[in-house]
Amino acid sequence: MVNRDLMNNADAEHVARAGVAILDRMQNYPQHIQPLALCAAFITLSEHLRLPAQDLFTVTKNMLTEEENIAEFKALRDYVKYEIKRT
Secondary structure, three states, X not given: OOOHXXXXXXXXXXXXXXXXXXXXXXXXXXXXXXXXXXXXXXXXXXXXXXXXXXXXXXHHHHHHHHOOOOHHHHHHHHHHHHHOOOO
């Protein structure tokens, strides 16, 4: 069982670094597969941990909003902007 207190108070820098690592690995797959693969992994993990997907989205969105000035989130946004090709 995931400790919700730990999840709700997760270190934003660690979350952002993990996000960059995930996106880096996704570049090995075609662009049209990337968002689907990410969603499939997210849904599968959410169901496995018995955590409602909406709860995870809410915690993450709040973290991104509250911590937008953290260098690691800027790095995450820059990574997507400059490294993930958009057609």
